[in-house]
Amino acid sequence: MSGERLEVFALEGFGEIVPGDDLLTMLVDAARDQVQDGDVLVVTQKIVSKAEGQMVDVDPDDPLSHKPLVLEESVRVLRRRGELIISETKHGFVCANAGIDRSNVADGQVALLPVDSDRSARRMQDVMRARLGVEVAVIISDTFGRPWRRGVTDVAIGSAGIQPVADLRGHPDALGRIMQVTEVCVADEIAAAADLILGKSKNTPVAVVRGCDPSWFGPGSVRQDIVRDPKDDLFR
Amino acid sequence: MSGERLEVFALEGFGEIVPGDDLLTMLVDAARDQVQDGDVLVVTQKIVSKAEGQMVDVDPDDPLSHKPLVLEESVRVLRRRGELIISETKHGFVCANAGIDRSNVADGQVALLPVDSDRSARRMQDVMRARLGVEVAVIISDTFGRPWRRGVTDVAIGSAGIQPVADLRGHPDALGRIMQVTEVCVADEIAAAADLILGKSKNTPVAVVRGCDPSWFGPGSVRQDIVRDPKDDLFR
Numbered sequence: 001m002s003g004e005r006l007e008v009f010a011l012e013g014f015g016e017i018v019p020g021d022d023l024l025t026m027l028v029d030a031a032r033d034q035v036q037d038g039d040v041l042v043v044t045q046k047i048v049s050k051a052e053g054q055m056v057d058v059d060p061d062d063p064l065s066h067k068p069l070v071l072e073e074s075v076r077v078l079r080r081r082g083e084l085i086i087s088e089t090k091h092g093f094v095c096a097n098a099g100i101d102r103s104n105v106a107d108g109q110v111a112l113l114p115v116d117s118d119r120s121a122r123r124m125q126d127v128m129r130a131r132l133g134v135e136v137a138v139i140i141s142d143t144f145g146r147p148w149r150r151g152v153t154d155v156a157i158g159s160a161g162i163q164p165v166a167d168l169r170g171h172p173d174a175l176g177r178i179m180q181v182t183e184v185c186v187a188d189e190i191a192a193a194a195d196l197i198l199g200k201s202k203n204t205p206v207a208v209v210r211g212c213d214p215s216w217f218g219p220g221s222v223r224q225d226i227v228r229d230p231k232d233d234l235f236r
Numbered sequence: 237m238s239g240e241r242l243e244v245f246a247l248e249g250f251g252e253i254v255p256g257d258d259l260l261t262m263l264v265d266a267a268r269d270q271v272q273d274g275d276v277l278v279v280t281q282k283i284v285s286k287a288e289g290q291m292v293d294v295d296p297d298d299p300l301s302h303k304p305l306v307l308e309e310s311v312r313v314l315r316r317r318g319e320l321i322i323s324e325t326k327h328g329f330v331c332a333n334a335g336i337d338r339s340n341v342a343d344g345q346v347a348l349l350p351v352d353s354d355r356s357a358r359r360m361q362d363v364m365r366a367r368l369g370v371e372v373a374v375i376i377s378d379t380f381g382r383p384w385r386r387g388v389t390d391v392a393i394g395s396a397g398i399q400p401v402a403d404l405r406g407h408p409d410a411l412g413r414i415m416q417v418t419e420v421c422v423a424d425e426i427a428a429a430a431d432l433i434l435g436k437s438k439n440t441p442v443a444v445v446r447g448c449d450p451s452w453f454g455p456g457s458v459r460q461d462i463v464r465d466p467k468d469d470l471f472r
Contacts, residue, residue: 004245004246004433005243005244005245005433006242006243006244006245006429006432006433007241007242007243007244008241008242008243008244008429008447009240009241009242010240078470079470079471081470086470088384093384094383094384103418143418143420146382147330147383147464147469147470147471147472148324148329148330148463148464148469148471148472149391149421149424149462149463149464150401150419150421150461150462150463150464151400151401151402151419151420151421151422151424151461151462152418152419152420152421153420153421153424153425153428154425155385164387165386165387166387168435182339182379182388183386183387183388184379184387184388184389184431185385185386185387185388185389186387186432188385188387188389188428189389189390189428189429189431189432190432192389192424192425192428192429193242193244193425193428193429193432195420195425196242196422196425196426196429196448197240197241197242197447199404199449211244211433212432213435225386225387226385226386226387227384227385227386228383228384228385228386233383233384234314234315234317234322234383235315235383235384235471236383236384
C-alpha cells in the first residue's frame with residue numbers, strides 16, 4: 001500500500017477563479033510543466049462550482065438567506081440546532097448546510113456543490129490525457145465536519161482514475177496472517193493531505209499529490225464507492 | 237496555513253515491535269539521521285500499545301472473545317449491529333469495538349488502546365528533544381471508520397507539540413474578507429497523510445511528515461482539542 005515518499009505541493013499558476021472561467025484550460029496550462037503520470041490532482045470544490053455556474057444570488061445583508069437553498073439541496077434533514085442543518089444532500093453526502101457556504105465567493109452569492117463531482121473529475125482526467133498526454137487521477141475535495149470530533153477536514157466529493165476505497169482484505173498483515181477487513185478510504189486521505197498545503201486563505205485551489213501507490217489507480221467514483229447506502233448506515 | 241511542499245516518508249529502521257520493547261530508544265535510534273526540527277512524527281497506535289503493555293490474552297479460537305473487553309473499555313454504547321459495537325471509549329473516542337483489534341498482534345492476544353495517548357506522544361516529544369536535540373511534534377494515529385462514508389481513515393488519538401485544531405477564524409479569505417468559522421483538524425489530516433505511505437501490511441509503523449505550517453506547532457492535545465464534548469454533539 002505504500003510509495004516510498006509522498007509529496008504534496010500546490011499547483012502554481014492559478015489566480016482567482018470567476019464564474020465562467022474555462023477551468024479545464026486553466027488546469028491544463030498550469031499543469032503542463034508541473035504534473036506527471038501517476039500524480040493525483042486534488043481540486044477544491046469551490047473553483048469547480050464557480051466554473052460550472054453553481055453560484056446563486058442571495059440577499060447579502062441576510063446571513064441566513066441561503067437556508068432555503070440548503071433544504072432544496074437536501075433529501076433529508078438529520079439534525080438541526082440553531083442555524084446549523086446537518087442533512088443528506090441529493091448527491092448522497094451528509095454534511096452541514098448541504099455544502100453551501102459563503103467563503104471565497106462574492107458578496108451576495110453562495111456556491112452550491114457541483115451537480116456531479118465525479119463527472120467533473122472525469123472531465124479533468126480526460127482533458128489532462130487528451131491535451132497533455134499524462135495519466136493522472138483527479139479528486140474534487142470539500143471541507144466537512146464530523147460527529148464526535150472537533151474541527152473540519154477535507155474529503156473527496158468526486159473522483160476519477162482512482163479506486164477511492166482501497167480494499168486490503170485478503171492481504172497479509174505484518175505477521176503474515178490474512179487481514180480481516182481493511183477498506184481504506186485513500187481518496188479522503190489524499191484530500192486531507194492536500195488540504196495541509198492548500199489552506200483556506202490563499203489562491204491555491206489545486207494540489208498535486210505525488211507518490212501514491214500505483215495499485216490505487218483504476219475505475220471507481222466517490223458516489224459509487226464512498227457514499228454509504230443509508231440501509232448500511234447506523235447513524236441515519 | 238501552507239508550507240510550500242509537504243513530504244511524507246516512513247521512518248526506516250523499525251523491525252517488528254514486541255511487548256516490552258523500549259520504544260522510546262528505538263524511536264531515537266531510528267530518528268537520529270532522519271528527523272529534523274519542525275517534523276511531525278506519526279506513530280501508529282499498535283506499536284505504542286505493544287510497548288506499553290496494553291496486550292490482553294483472549295481465546296484464540298473464539299473470534300468474539302475480545303467482546304467483553306470492548307464493553308470494559310467503553311463508557312457508553314451508541315450502536316450495535318451483529319458483532320459490531322460502536323461505543324464511546326473511556327478516552328472519549330467514538331469508534332468501532334473500542335479500538336480493539338487483532339491485526340498485527342500475536343494469536344491469542346488483542347491490543348487495547350494506550351491508556352493516555354497524549355501522554356505517550358508527550359514522552360516521545362520529550363525524548364526526541366532530550367536525546368537528539370530536535371523539536372518535533374508527535375501524533376499517535378489509529379484507524380477509525382466514519383458514519384455515512386465507506387472506508388476507514390487514520391486519525392489522531394494522541395498528540396504533543398501541535399495544536400490539533402488550527403483555528404483560522406479571523407484570518408482573511410482569498411477575497412480579503414474575514415472568514416467565519418474554519419477550525420481545521422490538522423492533526424487528523426496529518427494522520428491521514430501518514431497512512432498513505434504507512435499502509436497496514438508493512439513494518440513501517442512510524443512516518444515523518446515534513447513541511448507543516450510552523451504556526452500549527454504549540455500546546456494542545458487530542459483529548460482537549462479534538463474530542464467533542466457530548467453536550468456539543470448532535471449524534472450521541
